[in-house]
Amino acid sequence: MRVREEMGNGFGIAHGGITYALSDSALAFAANSHGVQAVSIETSITHTRPAKREDTLVATAAELNRSERFATYHVTVMNQDGKTVSLFKGTVFRTGEPWKV
8 A cells, every 4th residue: 555645644644544444454354364254343553653655555464363253363564664664453253154255
């Protein structure tokens, strides 16, 4: 994801909601990749450095734990220099309903 000028805030850096939305999307893709519908029930984010305008951000999700009904993920967002911009933790509820193709 490329941070555009209109994504900035009054401090000249990207609004924190940008990295949150990117992380939440990565969580959704990872949690739903097993063929069972999953919805988030708790999330949190820590911003470790500012994302600047024109940065390119990449989110990587890692599954920490998965049971029949719950799963927990960490999502790391990094900039084009490989520096961590934010750390996100998400827990999902696995509904047991399969995705219909």
